[in-house]
Each structure stands twice: as C-alpha cells, then as structure tokens.
Amino acid sequence: MEQHATRVGEHSRGLRREIRCPLGRSRGRGRVRRGQGRVRTQARTQARSRGLRGVALVVAAAALALGLAPAEAVPAALSTASGLSGAATGPGSRADAASIPTGACALGGPERGGTYEGLPTPAGFARSQGTVKALTLFIDFPDAPAWSNSPSDRFAEFFPAATRYFDRSSYGKLAYRPTPHLRWIRMARPFAGYRIRRGTGFDPGSRFGYGALSREIVNAVDASVDFAAYDVINVLASPDAGPEATDDVLSVTFSGGMGTPLETGDGVRFGNVSFIWSRQTGPSPFRVLNHETAHSFGLPDLYLGREDATRAPTGHWDLMDEGWGPSNDFLGWHKWKMGWLDAGQVDCAGLPGGSDHTLTPTGRDGGTKIVVVPTSPSSALVVEARENGELDQAVCRPGVLVYRVDTRTDSGDGPVRVADATPGSQGCYLHDVNVDADLSDATHQVGDTYQDARSGIGVAVTEQRADGDWRVRVTRP
Known part of the structure; x- marks a missing residue:
C-alpha cells in the first residue's frame, strides 16, 4: 500500500x-x-x-x-x-x-x-x-x-x-x-x-x-x-x-x-x-x-517548530505565527494568497531602478495593500503598512512592515521572516506574554531605509500622509 x-x-x-x-x-x-x-x-x-x-x-x-x-x-x-x-x-x-x-x-x-x-x-x-x-x-x-x-x-x-x-x-x-x-x-x-x-x-x-x-x-x-x-x-x-x-x-x-x-x-x-x-x-x-x-x-x-527555537520569525504580525493574546490580522501576502486583494491592490516592483508606491494600512478597506519585490523565482520582499485597529490590537508602532517570503521553505520552518527595523530592542508591546515583544516595534518609520544584503534591494519610507497612507520608494539593482 x-x-x-x-x-x-x-x-x-x-x-x-x-x-x-x-x-x-x-x-x-x-x-x-x-x-x-x-x-x-x-x-x-x-x-x-x-x-x-x-x-x-x-x-x-x-x-x-x-x-x-x-x-x-x-x-x-x-x-x-x-x-x-x-x-x-x-x-x-x-x-x-x-x-x-x-x-x-x-x-x-x-x-x-x-x-x-x-x-x-x-x-x-x-x-x-x-x-x-x-x-x-x-x-x-x-x-x-x-x-x-x-x-x-x-x-x-x-x-x-x-x-x-x-x-x-x-x-x-x-x-x-x-x-x-x-x-x-x-x-x-x-x-x-x-x-x-x-x-x-x-x-x-x-x-x-x-x-x-x-x-x-x-x-x-x-x-x-x-x-x-x-x-x-x-x-x-x-x-x-x-x-x-x-x-x-x-x-x-x-x-x-x-x-x-x-x-x-x-x-x-x-x-x-x-x-x-x-x-x-x-x-x-x-x-x-x-x-x-x-x-x-x-x-x-509561520512559527518555528523546532523545540530549541527561541525567536518568532514573524511574531504577532500574523495569526499563523502567534494566535494567542490580543487580536492580530493576517499579513498582506496571505490576504493576496487567499484571494482577498484585487489585482490593483498589489504593486509588483520587478524591474531595475526606482519606483514609488502609496500603501494603505491593511486594516482599512481600499487602496494598495502590498508591494512585492521579487528576489528569485521563489522568494520576494513584501512591503505593507500596519496600524492599530480592530484586528490589529497589538500594533504599538504603526509604520511600514518589510518581510521576506520564501516558497521553498516548509510550514513550521519560517517561510516568512520579518525584517526588524529595531534589532536588539526589547520592543514596545511589553504587557502581554503572548506577544513576541522584540518584533512588536519591527515597523519602519519615515526616514528609515531597509537594505537587503542578499539582493541589494532597498526600501525607503519617504512619507506618512495626513490620511494615514504611507509612501515608500523601492530601488533595485
């Protein structure tokens, strides 16, 4: 059999x-x-x-x-x-x-x-x-x-x-x-x-x-x-x-x-x-x-299944990593995968050079939700905006979240990893043990630039508009 x-x-x-x-x-x-x-x-x-x-x-x-x-x-x-x-x-x-x-x-x-x-x-x-x-x-x-x-x-x-x-x-x-x-x-x-x-x-x-x-x-x-x-x-x-x-x-x-x-x-x-x-x-x-x-x-x-794992790769930014404690929403990539985003809500930054994008926080209706920057046929950097809201109750530092998606990585081995804008910090959401505090302040703010060492791709946060949307500039070799 x-x-x-x-x-x-x-x-x-x-x-x-x-x-x-x-x-x-x-x-x-x-x-x-x-x-x-x-x-x-x-x-x-x-x-x-x-x-x-x-x-x-x-x-x-x-x-x-x-x-x-x-x-x-x-x-x-x-x-x-x-x-x-x-x-x-x-x-x-x-x-x-x-x-x-x-x-x-x-x-x-x-x-x-x-x-x-x-x-x-x-x-x-x-x-x-x-x-x-x-x-x-x-x-x-x-x-x-x-x-x-x-x-x-x-x-x-x-x-x-x-x-x-x-x-x-x-x-x-x-x-x-x-x-x-x-x-x-x-x-x-x-x-x-x-x-x-x-x-x-x-x-x-x-x-x-x-x-x-x-x-x-x-x-x-x-x-x-x-x-x-x-x-x-x-x-x-x-x-x-x-x-x-x-x-x-x-x-x-x-x-x-x-x-x-x-x-x-x-x-x-x-x-x-x-x-x-x-x-x-x-x-x-x-x-x-x-x-x-x-x-x-x-x-x-999204969590690491190894018994010796000491850190969450995604933290409270997605329900598939941490589902305990205060409410948290799905990542924009997962919303796209499940068919919840229209084609016009996904920007694909696949060409060399620079491109500018306006992101509406994923907790709101309408607007562009994610920028996808391919780094290989099976991996990409994804950029989205997050803010505190009905489903995202643990967001203590609204801003732009950058993370890497790798489709070759198995469930439980960390297929999504958040790029921490404040590595080494203790985080900003410290009053609930169900939230991975060190990633709670992982979002990037106006003036921050994330540079991916492997691909050379850069993501710069250039503006937060009065309506709450965020402007980012993506540059790739």
Whole structure:
C-alpha cells in the first residue's frame, strides 16, 4: 500500500516563553495511507428525510440565539444559500480561476502536498472567497463528558466571532457560514485510549489517533449529514478532553489534496477538517479556529517548530505565527494568497531602478495593500503598512512592515521572516506574554531605509500622509 506524507497544521506555538510548554513549538507531521477507509451507510435517504427537518428547527433556533441569520445555520440539504458561481462544493473545492493571484510577482515553488507560501494555492484546499460552508461537529468522551456544556454553548465560544473576523479581514470577500450539528457525539473510548498527542497523524487503518476518531465521527452522523455540501469541517471537542491548552496545544488540521483518506458515504473525503481541543486564553480565544481554518485555505504555520527555537520569525504580525493574546490580522501576502486583494491592490516592483508606491494600512478597506519585490523565482520582499485597529490590537508602532517570503521553505520552518527595523530592542508591546515583544516595534518609520544584503534591494519610507497612507520608494539593482 502506497504511503503519502501529509502536512499537519497545528495551532500556533502556545503561550510565550514564560509559560509555554516544552513542546509548544514542535511541528506535527502525519503519515497517511491511501486505501481502505470508506464508510458505508444504510438507509441514508430515509434517515435524512426523517431527521433533517427537526435538526433544521433546532439549529435555526440556536442560530438566532447566537446572532446568526437562520439561513446561515440550516443544514445545507435544506438551505438555499449558494457559494461562488461556478465553484464546486464540498471539502477540498477551490474558487473559480478569476480569483486566483497571477502575474510576475505571484511566486511559484515546489508543491510538497501540504501548505506552503506559493501562488496559486494547489488544488484540494478549500476555497477562501465567497460563501464557505463549515460543518461543525461536537465530540466528547466517557472520561470527559460535556455535562456542563451544551453543544450550543461550545459553538458560541467561536461563533459568530470567528465569522466576523473572516469578514473583516477579507474586506467582506469571505462569508464563513458555520452549520452546527447540535449534539454531542460520544466517543467509544476514554480520551487516552486514542493516544492523541501533539503531532499525532491520520492513519485510517489504525485503532488509534485521528483515523480512529474520524471513523467513529463519520459513522455517527453519515446518515444525517451531507458531507458533500460543505467546504470545511470543524470538530469541537469537549473542553475537558485532553490537556489544558496552556500545557499542550493539540488543535490540528488535515488539509490539502490528500486531506484524509477516509471517505464518507456521500463520496467525498473527510478532509479539510480541523480538530479543536481545550480552550485558549486571552481576549480572543476563538481565533484558534480562524488559524486552523486558514490551513484548509492553504496557509502554512509561520512559527518555528523546532523545540530549541527561541525567536518568532514573524511574531504577532500574523495569526499563523502567534494566535494567542490580543487580536492580530493576517499579513498582506496571505490576504493576496487567499484571494482577498484585487489585482490593483498589489504593486509588483520587478524591474531595475526606482519606483514609488502609496500603501494603505491593511486594516482599512481600499487602496494598495502590498508591494512585492521579487528576489528569485521563489522568494520576494513584501512591503505593507500596519496600524492599530480592530484586528490589529497589538500594533504599538504603526509604520511600514518589510518581510521576506520564501516558497521553498516548509510550514513550521519560517517561510516568512520579518525584517526588524529595531534589532536588539526589547520592543514596545511589553504587557502581554503572548506577544513576541522584540518584533512588536519591527515597523519602519519615515526616514528609515531597509537594505537587503542578499539582493541589494532597498526600501525607503519617504512619507506618512495626513490620511494615514504611507509612501515608500523601492530601488533595485
């Protein structure tokens, strides 16, 4: 039986140095086997017709209580909401070709079967524009029953906040629509019986790990859920199952072309699926779900997975590095990769000589968001403006951020690295251990010039305009 390696995207590193667990930065990899894993169901049509009307009423009532429109939470089999025109539905579907970044600055790179920084995102990942339908399931265990929490309570820990986050970060281009299957699915064994740890993979033939968990989940709901109607899947575990998030971060996503080799009775894979464990700390703990879902959109982990890593390569400038503590937004490169920037919002500085650019901070609507300066077919410097705002609550030094993107670098190995404008400083955001303080003042100010030693490319900040936009000049040999 042929084996395939799948990238396992784990939630960002856990709490910062003072209270981070020893494995807080470890990167997980899952070994996946292709083959047996198809789940057969009996009397599917009859079961759906009997059960979905009652489920729809319960879900719609819960949606109203959570501030969602009822149509956003009605099972897809009964909903008239549609996704992107011409786009396929179901886990692993991609957006239409018109939304895919193209051009000389859309860096390619070797596809490794998992998440990476290259453009466009490979087939098999979920679309990240338009209406994205998210099936949300709930599991508990004999030794961690959800007695004190209803599925609606657990659902409300993430929604509608996670939906609002995607809406604001995408400038309204992503409508994330969760559909909760409002019952606890009791697993057959205690939590320890599945041997779930950080880095546990997905083997459909194993009695342990995520393969065993997923088989039970699919068997429990396959008769009443149309998996083909959804783009992504969230599995929310009872918060008492497994270790506290401050001790070990287990949340994980299986995404991409392979996803998982487990097939549902609807003929689609149980893929682009995130397992969310325990509870995060801080003012916006729901963002673990945004982080994990972004893996299903094709984004890699930006943190360093090595246990001996002592510094964040990107810090609090992107959710894929640090997802704890105060809210932080995605980098402009990631917004482009996910199709949230129009072609006119990306300047490509690929020719020798000098060029001038006006940047509107990424937290605002409209304007040019990034300048991409290629340094090789697979790497570039990216320039953007950042300021404190609704999603960027830890920005203590508004200014121009410069970072390097390398599409050849694996998830968890630092594919994006911020160029620190104040190397050696202690930073300016010092009152939250979940923020990498030494990069919090990494932005460049008027009069600053960043010179890239490898390429000779220079980025000079020439002006901050009265409207808050920034002017930069890029020079390249």
